[in-house]
Amino acid sequence: xxxxxxxxxxxxxxxxxxxxxxxxxxxxxxxxxxxxxxxxxxxxxxxxxxxxxxxxxxxxxxxxxxxxxxxxxxxxxxxxxxxxxxxxxxxxxxxxxxxxxxxxxxxxxxxxxxxxxxxxxxxxxxxxxxxxxxxxxxxxxxxxxxxxxxxxxxxxxxxxxxxxxxxxxxxxxxxxxxxxxxxxxxxxxxxxxxxxxxxxxxxxxxxxxxxxxxxxxxxxxxxxxxxxxxxxxxxxxxxxxxxxxxxxxxxxxxxxxxxxxxxxxxxxxxxxxxxxxxxxxxxxxxxxxxxxxxxxxxxxxxxxxxxxxxxxxxxxxxxxxxxxxxxxxxxxxxxxxxxxxxxxxxxxxxxxxxxxxxxxxxxxxxxxxxxxxxxxxxxxxxxxxxxxxxxxxxxxxxxxxxxxxxxxx
Amino acid sequence: xxxxxxxxxxxxxxxxxxxxxxxxxxxxxxxxxxxxxxxxxxxxxxxxxxxxxxxxxxxxxxxxxxxxxxxxxxxxxxxxxxxxxxxxxxxxxxxxxxxxxxxxxxxxxxxxxxxxxxxxxxxxxxxxxxxxxxxxxxxxxxxxxxxxxxxxxxxxxxxxxxxxxxxxxxxxxxxxxxxxxxxxxxxxxxxxxxxxxxxxxxxxxxxxxxxxxxxxxxxxxxxxxxxxxxxxxxxxxxxxxxxxxxxxxxxxxxxxxxxxxxxxxxxxxxxxxxxxxxxxxxxxxxxxxxxxxxxxxxxxxxxxxxxxxxxxxxxxxxxxxxxxxxxxxxxxx
Numbered sequence: 083x084x085x086x087x088x089x090x091x092x093x094x095x096x097x098x099x100x101x102x103x104x105x106x107x108x109x110x111x112x113x114x115x116x117x118x119x120x121x122x123x124x125x126x127x128x129x130x131x132x133x134x135x136x137x138x139x140x141x142x143x144x145x146x147x148x149x150x151x152x153x154x155x156x157x158x159x160x161x162x163x164x165x166x167x168x169x170x171x172x173x174x175x176x177x178x179x180x181x182x183x184x185x186x187x188x189x190x191x192x193x194x195x196x197x198x199x200x201x202x203x204x205x206x207x208x209x210x211x212x213x214x215x216x217x218x219x220x221x222x223x224x225x226x227x228x229x230x231x232x233x234x235x236x237x238x239x240x241x242x243x244x245x246x247x248x249x250x251x252x253x254x255x256x257x258x259x260x261x262x263x264x265x266x267x268x269x270x271x272x273x274x275x276x277x278x279x280x281x282x283x284x285x286x287x288x289x290x291x292x293x294x295x296x297x298x299x300x301x302x303x304x305x306x307x308x309x310x311x312x313x314x315x316x317x318x319x320x321x322x323x324x325x326x327x328x329x330x331x332x333x334x335x336x337x338x339x340x341x342x343x344x345x346x347x348x349x350x351x352x353x354x355x356x357x358x359x360x361x362x363x364x365x366x367x368x369x370x371x372x373x374x375x376x377x378x379x380x381x382x383x384x385x386x387x388x389x390x391x392x393x394x395x396x397x398x399x400x401x402x403x404x405x406x407x408x409x410x411x412x413x414x415x416x417x418x419x420x421x422x423x424x425x426x427x428x429x430x431x432x433x434x435x436x437x438x439x440x441x442x443x444x445x446x447x448x449x450x451x452x453x454x455x456x457x458x459x460x461x462x463x464x465x466x467x468x469x470x471x472x473x474x475x476x477x478x479x480x481x482x483x484x485x486x487x488x489x490x491x
Numbered sequence: 492x493x494x495x496x497x498x499x500x501x502x503x504x505x506x507x508x509x510x511x512x513x514x515x516x517x518x519x520x521x522x523x524x525x526x527x528x529x530x531x532x533x534x535x536x537x538x539x540x541x542x543x544x545x546x547x548x549x550x551x552x553x554x555x556x557x558x559x560x561x562x563x564x565x566x567x568x569x570x571x572x573x574x575x576x577x578x579x580x581x582x583x584x585x586x587x588x589x590x591x592x593x594x595x596x597x598x599x600x601x602x603x604x605x606x607x608x609x610x611x612x613x614x615x616x617x618x619x620x621x622x623x624x625x626x627x628x629x630x631x632x633x634x635x636x637x638x639x640x641x642x643x644x645x646x647x648x649x650x651x652x653x654x655x656x657x658x659x660x661x662x663x664x665x666x667x668x669x670x671x672x673x674x675x676x677x678x679x680x681x682x683x684x685x686x687x688x689x690x691x692x693x694x695x696x697x698x699x700x701x702x703x704x705x706x707x708x709x710x711x712x713x714x715x716x717x718x719x720x721x722x723x724x725x726x727x728x729x730x731x732x733x734x735x736x737x738x739x740x741x742x743x744x745x746x747x748x749x750x751x752x753x754x755x756x757x758x759x760x761x762x763x764x765x766x767x768x769x770x771x772x773x774x775x776x777x778x779x780x781x782x783x784x785x786x787x788x789x790x791x792x793x794x795x796x797x798x799x800x801x802x803x804x805x806x807x808x809x810x811x812x813x814x815x816x817x818x819x820x821x822x823x824x
Binding site for chain 2: 217220222237239244245
């Protein structure tokens, strides 16, 4: 007997209540595999490529493109195929475990970071260009009228969106408003951030610790690693920081997990979310899965990839649904802008957020001598319902120690 | 203006050119025609046939085969307040007079600080299609259109053939007129007056789907392509540049702002040619109105072949224009 599986509007964070189905990328009868992108969603976090979590054949599509539905709505169904028993087991596991962490199954795939494109058959147009291919006049109209071109299929040269392709949309735009315009998206994103952060500040008893950490060794190691490399392939400090955090979390699982139903459950995965500011305003917080299993260089690749895709609007080149749910801890990096330290607000149901300040040259006391060295301040905001001060301090000191030996990360 | 003139008078392009020369000779005693075989032979292409008998050897002057010499004489005459019409048999031989045209005629007004104008008109036959082979089939309008100090005209219609010479003689600058050899025998309408100032481009057919920009000998090809496309419900607008220096970019841009697409049809070679120049102007001034990449249809980059079928294959043809329009509009049949 084949089993029917629902494809539902996913929740991409505590703050998401609804989403719009922009486009189905599959049709009834198509065979799909775990990890395939089946639809494009428009959410407060921007356009997201939605993945499917099971292998099977699409049986029915229940929601039409441009419909906005609440989180949890059944969008379509698929019939399970393949090794029935194995799939059933896997499924049962997913259903039994309502833990958000478990929804993050696809992120285990490390290849994702090297070749996001071979992950799915639905990606047609892998363009290195981060913008939508569109004719100049279409770009101008889109800019003037705040249209999101990424949801339109182009029929011009190189699949460029041309006038003909947006005529219908322009007509439609005057009658009803089926898509979020850029401004609405910004307002909506702003209000989503406001809701979640207010809730967090209200409910979570935050406490804050910071530690100045010398990073002379890390900087030297980076210099050596980046020698003879093109600047665009340089490994940056953030990769060492993330890897060190991941390795330290292995020792302190109390900071890594979820506080749900008045109890904490630590996660066996280390999925670190990173706050990425968008050039159009607002932020997204996509995760990098299993950093503890990546090398520093792989971590760097993952950071580059996810940053690029956070700012991309090309299909198949954007964030995936699995990257926006299931983070076990968050980091925020003020390094570029240059604040000394940042105490973040915890993103529920996580229990900690780590802030990285800017790298500074400072006088370091070394025995009886004063040397000029480099240091940065790492800040930890923690949930006192789960974590106590001493544990937090131990975590920071352990992290500091790890950062002294970047070659061992 | 009586009704008869309004409707236009039918004549060949050659006759229209001759009528323009005659009017100039009659209107202004300073005007004279000079060139190889313009007198006794009646012009290599028969344009000045009969003029010698009527206007005499002082005003219709046969010259030796020495382009540099007689173009130089023309410049001197113009400086001396005459109004010479110099016929260079074809653009191919104008290279021999290029120093006079580029270094003298084009520069004197500038180099004399505005003291001397060179009100010289040089007419020359141009273009391919008569199986005259590589050395007699050139389209070098673009070379002269490159030179500041010159004005370059390309009459594509009978009315322009009739009046552009008169307009050119009224201009204080050296003006070059390119008369395409394939147009000479065609019959067409000549009206009682020019349709516009010589420097203004004209819309020869109004349309909304795409702008075809052309000049001279390619205009009839573009217009017949337009007719073919009309049957397919594709509505093209045809811009006749008329004047290649200075270029009337305003008319071109206004048309593209309406149609959002453009193809340039130019009998010159593509590399370094006028089509590229016009395309660049479109990029500079109308980029944000474009819905498709600008296309160029030019002559194949070979010396023009002698055999008829190869000559045809080398030049822009109607089918090519039709295909290019359809593919740009994505309406392949």
